[in-house]
Amino acid sequence: MPERTVAWKPRSENKVLGTYVDRIDGVEKATGRAKYSTDINPAGTLFAKLLVSPHAYAKIKSLDVEPASHIPGVRSAYIFPGREPGGQILFEGHPIVAIAADTPAQADDGIKAIKIEYEVLDHFVSETDLAAAYERGRAKPQKTAQEGDVGAAIADADGTVTGFYGIHTITHMCLEPHGSHCQWPAEGELLAHLSTQNVSGTPNQFAQPLGIDAAKVTVSCDYIGGGFGSKFSADEWGVACAALSRQTGHPVRLHLDRATEMKIGGVRPSGFLDVTIACDADGKITAWDGHHWGTSGPDGGTINQVPYVIIPKNRRVRTTGIVTNCGPSRAWRAPNHPQACALTDTVIDDLAAEMEMDPYDMFLANLDLVGSDANEKDVYRRGIYAAEMEVAAKLMDWKGKWKGRGKWTEGNELHGLGMALHTWGGRAGGGKCTVRIRPDGTVEAMSGTQDLGTGTRTAIAITLAETFGIPVTAVKVNIGTSKYPACGGSGGSTTIGGVTGPHRRAGLEALWKIFDLVAAKFKVDAGTLTAVDGQVLSGDKKVCSWPDAARLVGPMGLEVSGEGPKDDGLTNDQVAGVQMAHVAVDPETGITRMVKYVAVQDIGTIINRKAAESQILGAMIMCIAYALSEERIMDDVSGRFINANLKDYKLPRIGDIGELVVELYEPDSEYSRGVVGLGEPPVISGGAAISNAVANALGKRIPVLPLTPKRVLDTLSIA
């Protein structure tokens, strides 16, 4: 038997892997044929709407849903568990009742007919005001972690910066709101078309509250309209939808309206920081003494990972969570990292300005503080940062353009440069798959994963096409239902490694079985066989066509299972990444214009270069959004999220992004690492890089993100 090892091919032998491949479901998406949970339309489908609390903190005194039953078209009502009279409301938008009716407007009429009284309690929604949180008893006990001698390091320092920094809460703003379409195709059997990042993990979340067997629940999600970490759960409104369907005997759809989506569909929590940072005369950072706080909502959590990437040896990190009546947080693309980066790399940039150093040089001088000396991957990453900074600086012409703070004016605009560093794990998620080779050579793949838009289907197709030497279009990829072999949820940049690993393993096992059959039939050495361009070759000599080889498996075809992750080198974790921004600020209007924005990113082995670049471009645009405009604004008086609509919650439009430059850093040393996830890393350092660029332009720091025109003008008006 030939010696066989699971691995990716040597780089030079790849035909499709790592190239620019069109996504195989692109036409479906661009023509509207792709069906999302909102688009499931069987006859008789009812529309469900929610009664939600207008108060941030309250008790339900009385609730009468009976008047809704007299509204034409209204079919049924569902009271959320715990929202009966006496139940507590912990944030605005908390769902209370769901009503199903024949049309959306009739469901609204039903909601309006419900009679409810609240006992309004004294809410607290301030995220920035730590003193008020202490006064109101809303601050959780402070946690402190300490290393080295902070006091002595600060006393001995040649340069220090002391300041306040912050980054506000943002929402997930999935364009397809959270929700589902539920029906009961047979007694006791639920089919839920759920907008979910977690096809395999959600059936049980329906089954338990509905009192049915998980085996009787199918969750289906062919396409999801936006999932950035907030769609892992069936959610109580998903259960309500299924219950209303069971109660009425009709299919029911229930999706959150936009305002409710923004209030309760998940947010990325805020972070605020009081800090002193210190360095020696060469710009080597010697100390960090910080206290950061923020809120994840009623549970009072706050962010971690501060300081970020560059970890001073002498440090004191104090952390305080605040319990608020703001809508609860959910994992938001790279949880903690964008905030931690915005609270660290801005401080380092200010320290560079204090020392009259180019921040590029200061970051470079402190790369030995990346992670810990004891961690091999951290030490490896130090070299990657240095290499990526060099690439990014060339693309930006950093050294050619760099001027000190407040020294670059062109026309009416103030220009500036900024940079920041990030990291992410991106380990492959758990997952299984089945790969079938039909006797005619066609290949099918089945796995209970999903496509958030990263191109999951295409990554699987590329993996199997490369393995069997067939075109990408010859692979039929089946995902998006809990009926297929279970896969982990798509979060934390775990999916591409999580699906390509198992499919490569299963594919190789199938290929080797077929090679053995070919070897026996054609009297060749199985160890010399390869599958390329629709043929099976021995050395460079054709043995047979791929369909001829596949036919040898017999009329039943061949079916192989794959799983992962495994420690066989197909996947890996830990990436670096550098971003640099060039902005122009109009001091009259306060508007910041993106001029050029560069991202350099390592991701190990690249599966689909086109999709990888798209991921990074998309993340950069998300960075522009949270750096410049998007922010949840809570009103202290009413306790309400006052800009919970797409008009007042500002996202960039197509004209707001400037020139975006993406460079995938993939020398052979990266190719040989194996696949590492890419979803999160590029969304991390843009906020800090843009803030640093604006500080460079204005000559002073705007302390908190987003850098709205008002904050720009306020900062400029301070002498």
Next chain:
Amino acid sequence: MQDKSQPSRGRPSFNRRDFLKGSGAAVAATAALDAQREAQAAEEKTVSGSTKLTLNVNGKDHEVTVEPRTTLLEVLRYQLNLTGAKDLQDVAVDGADTVMIDGKATYAGTVLALQAKGKQIRTVESLAAGDKLDPVVTCFVKHDAMQCGYCTPGFVVATRAFLDKHPHATLEEIRAGLGGNICRCGTYDGITKCSLELAQKGGA
């Protein structure tokens, strides 16, 4: 709660004439007759309750049933099963519900179905007939101008309508002209490149 529909001003099942007939009293006959005439006169100007309507969508006439408050978007999605145009549950701001009405890019959620009577309505579904795809669709795929894809059909229609009107658009015109649509995944770069490529070929 937000909804594109107008709130109900009356109960759809309420029928004034039946109610008056039911009252039956002879002394009220004159008053009832007057009321009936009034109601009939009002009906000629005002539509209330459910009514049937013919809409021309993608070149074909369709009979649909609407209330005055029913939007074109609701009819397209839930009666004609043309689900390419999406409902983001917000009003007049996102463009995911973009369709063409007499050639003009329009948010279908801001148009009442009754207002669309007699107009030529085109949805994203009209840009693909089997394997024959509009160049905008092909070019979106080529430039990977999509991720989750939820905003994509609206953007495709907006791009088609924009290029029909500005077949030689410049980069700056594209940036301004496609500003009516929102994408959360961040696909603007691909959409810009796609539009620019098509504009350089005369709008294709």
